[in-house]
Every structure is written in C-alpha cells, then in structure tokens.
Amino acid sequence: MMQSRTARIRALAQHDVGEAQHVLAALLGDLFAMTPSNVRINVDKYSLNSLNGFFDSDGQAYFFKFHQEEREEGMTGEYYRAEILSRAGLPVDQPVHMSAQPGEQILVYRRRTDPRFSDVLFALDAEDDAGKRREAVRAERDLSARLLEVYLETLHPATVAEVSAEPIHRLFYERLIDADTRLSPGGRLADFYIGKPFVFPGVELDWDRFSRLKFVINGRLYTSSIGELFDAAAARLRPDRLADAGGVVAHGDAHNANVWYTQEAGRAQLSFFDPAFAGSHIPTLLAEVKATFHNIFAHPFWLYDPAIATEAFRAQARLDGDLFHVDTDWDLSPVRRDLLEVKATALWRPLLLELRRRGMLPADWRAVLRSGLFLSPTLVMNLRAGARSHTSVSSLIAFSVAVMVGSEPDAGADRVTDFLDLIDPGSASGCA
Numbered sequence: 001m002m003q004s005r006t007a008r009i010r011a012l013a014q015h016d017v018g019e020a021q022h023v024l025a026a027l028l029g030d031l032f033a034m035t036p037s038n039v040r041i042n043v044d045k046y047s048l049n050s051l052n053g054f055f056d057s058d059g060q061a062y063f064f065k066f067h068q069e070e071r072e073e074g075m076t077g078e079y080y081r082a083e084i085l086s087r088a089g090l091p092v093d094q095p096v097h098m099s100a101q102p103g104e105q106i107l108v109y110r111r112r113t114d115p116r117f118s119d120v121l122f123a124l125d126a127e128d129d130a131g132k133r134r135e136a137v138r139a140e141r142d143l144s145a146r147l148l149e150v151y152l153e154t155l156h157p158a159t160v161a162e163v164s165a166e167p168i169h170r171l172f173y174e175r176l177i178d179a180d181t182r183l184s185p186g187g188r189l190a191d192f193y194i195g196k197p198f199v200f201p202g203v204e205l206d207w208d209r210f211s212r213l214k215f216v217i218n219g220r221l222y223t224s225s226i227g228e229l230f231d232a233a234a235a236r237l238r239p240d241r242l243a244d245a246g247g248v249v250a251h252g253d254a255h256n257a258n259v260w261y262t263q264e265a266g267r268a269q270l271s272f273f274d275p276a277f278a279g280s281h282i283p284t285l286l287a288e289v290k291a292t293f294h295n296i297f298a299h300p301f302w303l304y305d306p307a308i309a310t311e312a313f314r315a316q317a318r319l320d321g322d323l324f325h326v327d328t329d330w331d332l333s334p335v336r337r338d339l340l341e342v343k344a345t346a347l348w349r350p351l352l353l354e355l356r357r358r359g360m361l362p363a364d365w366r367a368v369l370r371s372g373l374f375l376s377p378t379l380v381m382n383l384r385a386g387a388r389s390h391t392s393v394s395s396l397i398a399f400s401v402a403v404m405v406g407s408e409p410d411a412g413a414d415r416v417t418d419f420l421d422l423i424d425p426g427s428a429s430g431c432a
Contacts, residue, residue, distance in 0.1 A: 004103025006066050010051055013041050021053075028055065028064070031104065032097045045304045046118055046257030048381045050274070054111060061111035062096075067276040081278045088150045088249040091143075091271035093260060107274060117270055118256035124335040125300035137338045139261065139268040144346040147288075151248045151351055155284060157360070158247035162281040164239035168252040171277060171290060172372060173237045175379040176230065184234035192382040199385045200317040200396040203324075213324035215403045220414060221323070224407035226399065230378075233371040233406075236364070237286075244362045245355055247281035255294035284355065285365060288347060289372035294380075296340045297405055297416075300333040303377055306394035315396040330397045332415065340419060348423040356425045366420055373416075374406030 005027050012020035021039040028036045034057040041053040052065040081100075085092040097108035117136075124133055178186025185194050198205045205213075211227030224232070235241075251258070251272050258274045294303075301309035315328040332340065355361035362368065377398060382388050385395040405416050413421070421427055 006051075006103055006105065013051060017041055024053075024064075025055070027104070028057075028106070028108070031099045031106065032108065034058070034097075044257075046116075046255070050276075063109045063111045064106060065109075065274050066106040067274070081280075082275045084249055084278050084280055085251060085272065085275055088154060090146065090150055090249075090251070091269070092251075092275060093271055093273040095273075105276065109273065112260065114260045114262045116257050117259040117261040120261045121256060121295075121299070121335055121339075122305075125333045128334050133335045133338065135268050136261075136335060137342060139270050140339055141342050141346055143259075143270040144342055148347050148350055151250070151284070151287065151347075152354055154249040154280070155246055155354065155358070155360075156248075158243050158281045158283075160240045160243045163243040163247055163283050166239075166247075166252075166277075166279040166281055166283070168250075168277045168279060168282055168286060169237075169239045171253060172286065172375050172379075173234070173239060175375065176234045176237075185230070188379045188382075189230060192379070192384065192387070196384060196387075198395070199392050201315060201392050203317040203319055210324075213319075213322055215400065215407070216320075216323050216325045217400050217404060218327060220412060221410040222403050222407040223410050224403075226403065229371070229374050229403070229406040232367065233375050236368060237371050237375070242283035242286065242368075244360070245284040245365070245368075246358075246360050247279075248284050248287050249280050250278065250282040250287035251275050252277035252279060252282050252287065252290065254288075254291040256291075284351070284360075285362075285368045286372055288343070288351075289369060290376055292343055292348075293373050293376035293405065296332065296336050296343065297373070297401055298377060299336050302330065302394050302397045302401065303381075306390045309397060310391045310393045313393070313397060315393045315400070317396055326396060326400045328397055328400060330401075340415070344419055344422045349425065352423055353425040361425065366424075369420070370406050370408075370416075374402055376405075378402050 005023070009020050009024050009027070012023060021041055024041070025036040025039045028034055036055045036057050039053065039055040041051060044052055050065060050067040052063065055062050055064065082092050082094055086094065093109060095107040095109050099106045120136055124136060175188040176184045176186065178190070193207055195207055198207070198210045212225050214225055215222045253276060254272055258272060260271045260273060262269050262271065298304065301312060313328060313330040315326065315330065318325045352361060352365065377383065383390055383395055383398040385392040390398060404414055409417060
C-alpha cells in the first residue's frame with residue numbers, strides 16, 4: 001500500500017524538517033486552496049502519534065495538527081467529528097479547515113496564544129505552587145462536571161455495530177492486532193516488544209522471559225505478568241465486547257495536550273481541540289480512560305520527559321526466580337494526586353453509579369478499566385530503553401506504572417486500587 005502524504009511528512013520530520021515543511025506546505029495548499037508560508041513544524045514531546053505547528057496564509061496566522069496511525073490508509077470510519085462534541089454542549093475549539101480522509105487527516109485552527117493544559121501542569125510538576133494548583137484543579141473540576149452532564153445525557157444502549165464502528169478502537173484494540181489477520185499479537189505490540197530486548201538498571205531480559213515475570217514493586221506483588229495483561233486486553237477490549245455498558249458522546253483522547261487553558265473573567269477554563277477519535281457511540285467505560293491515564297498516571301515526567309525522570313527519580317531492578325523486583329521513588333506529584341481525586345469523585349463514580357442504576361454496569365468493569373489503562377502507555381509509544389527516548393531508568397518506571405494500573409496487587413492497596421475503590425458504585429466510599 002502506498003504511503004500516505006501525512007505518513008511521509010511525519011517520517012521526513014524525523015531527519016529533514018525543512019523538506020517535511022516544504023511537503024506539508026504543498027499538502028495544505030492542495031487540500032484547502034491556501035497559499036501557506038512560514039510553515040513551522042513543532043518539536044512537541046506530547047505529539048507521540050501526531051504532528052503540529054504553525055503557518056501563515058493571506059495575512060492570517062494558523063495552527064495545524066494531524067494524527068497518523070500505522071496502516072490507516074486501509075481503515076474505514078470517520079475522523080475529526082468536532083461537531084458531535086459541540087452539539088452535545090462540550091467546549092471544543094472548531095477548526096476553520098479540516099480534512100478527514102484516512103492518510104490526509106489535518107485540522108487547521110486560528111492560531112491562539114493560550115497555553116495547553118499540559119504545559120500548565122508540567123510547570124506545577126516541576127515546581128508546586130498551591131495557588132496555581134488550586135486554580136488548575138478547579139478548572140479540571142468544572143470540565144469534569146460538564147463532561148458528566150454530557151455523558152449522562154447521551155448514555156444509551158448501543159449495538160455492537162455502532163460501538164465497533166467508532167475510531168477510538170484504533171487507540172486500543174487495533175494496536176494489539178495484525179491488520180490483515182486480525183489476530184494478537186500484532187500491530188504495535190509485535191512491533192514494539194515481541195522478540196525485543198529489555199534493558200533496565202541491574203537486569204537485561206528478552207521478551208519471552210520478561211513477559212512472564214511477576215512484578216514486585218516496592219515490596220508489593222502484582223498478580224498479572226506483562227504478557228497476561230496484553231492477553232487480557234486483547235480478549236476484553238475487542239470492539240464487539242464493549243457494547244455491554246452502552247455508549248456516550250465523547251472526545252475519547254482528551255489528554256491535556258489536546259486541551260486549551262484559557263483565563264476568562266478571572267477564572268481558568270478548559271476547552272478541547274483535536275477530536276480525532278470523537279464519536280456518538282464511544283464505549284462508556286473507555287470514554288475517560290485515555291484522559292485518566294495520560295493526564296494523571298503518565299506524570300510526573302516519565303512518559304513525556306524520560307530524561308527529566310531519569311534525573312529526578314531512582315529505579316533499580318533485580319530478579320528472584322520468576323519475580324521481577326523493582327525499587328523506585330517515583331510517585332504522583334501533588335497536582336496529579338489532586339486531579340485523580342477530581343476524576344474519581346466528580347466523574348467516574350457518578351457515571352458508574354448511573355450505569356449500575358440502569359443495569360448497564362458489567363460485573364468486570366474494573367478489569368475493563370485496568371486493560372484500557374494498561375494499553376494507554378504501553379502502546380502509545382515504545383517503552384523499551386533506547387527504542388525511542390526512554391532510558392533504562394525511565395523504562396523501568398514506565399513498565400512498573402503500566403503493571404500498577406493494569407494488575408491487581410496480590411494483597412493490600414496502592415494508588416490505583418484506592419482509586420478503583422473510590423469510584424466503585426457498590427462501596428461506601430466517595431460521593432453518592
């Protein structure tokens with residue numbers, strides 16, 4: 001299959017930014033009948049599967065962004081349905097130009113000077129400021145309240161066909177399977193990990209051994225190995241199994257690099273952009289998974305800033321038979337802990353309560369959430385040291401966090417089990 005123009009531009013940008021910008025200018029002109037000038041591709045740590053930047057045309061300043069998945073030229077389904085979110089009442093920045101064709105998916109916005117929420121929170125990870133943290137957390141609470149209203153208003157029984165047609169599966173199940181055979185392991189799972197070496201401080205392993213080990217993180221044993229977690233996700237996150245909790249209108253990929261942070265009338269407000277995977281029948285239990293992981297558990301630093309994480313935290317590994325012991329001082333920063341509490345009490349718990357009230361909550365909802373949380377980091381980028389930007393230290397932290405969100409501990413509780421207990425509609429925790 002011929003490589004798409006967006007795929008070519010992304011590949012060029014890795015080694016020849018000037019040529020990539022030249023090809024991009026031609027593509028923008030071709031798609032939108034514009035005369036782009038001063039095209040500038042950003043070096044953006046958050047754009048793990050996309051590209052963004054700026055250009056000018058006819059005296060106007062623009063911001064562009066496009067998302068590009070492997071082998072997407074052969075995929076079907078609609079992209080970039082911002083109007084779905086807008087009609088539902090969610091705050092979403094509307095593009096002035098849009099191409100939604102597979103392989104040529106580009107959004108063009110009027111250029112803004114507002115920071116992204118990701119940049120605001122990065123500053124708070126680096127240096128906590130109680131006042132700025134309260135303001136950021138309040139903005140998150142306001143957005144969560146509006147999201148909950150939309151989820152409850154749009155929650156509906158959905159057919160397998162409706163749920164299966166949503167593009168959000170390209171963020172989860174499609175990254176596990178071979179595009180031709182539809183079998184796992186394939187896709188990014190095979191490309192990133194199968195048959196590859198894993199290098200950590202104190203231990204080097206091949207995939208066959210690594211995938212079977214049980215993690216013991218800071219003395220706590222986790223029940224599922226990396227291989228078992230991938231197998232569980234491949235079984236439970238199949239699109240035809242995700243209609244059991246109905247569907248909602250959702251962005252689906254609302255990590256905070258896709259969220260503007262705007263000061264209006266002395267109060268910070270959040271609004272979405274880049275709704276590449278938005279839909280009307282998003283599986284309810286997946287709607288907030290990416291946002292929960294990427295805005296909270298991916299921080300501070302380790303996913304998007306591995307070099308900083310390597311300086312800021314320690315991590316050491318050792319083998320004891322089939323046990324993989326990890327000792328690390330990594331933890332959530334104060335602002336991420338606050339955001340987790342907001343996500344739990346203002347959104348997840350009331351949503352699950354409503355699912356239970358309607359008889360739409362699967363008995364294994366915890367397993368569904370854990371599988372989605374586990375795939376969020378492991379298949380968004382290659383977590384192996386040296387494969388992209390990860391060091392042996394950040395890679396060890398990365399796989400440890402993936403196991404913590406994906407697997408139940410053998411005994412006791414950690415931050416993830418505390419979170420799941422808090423949102424459990426059958427518990428007395430949290431708010432009713």
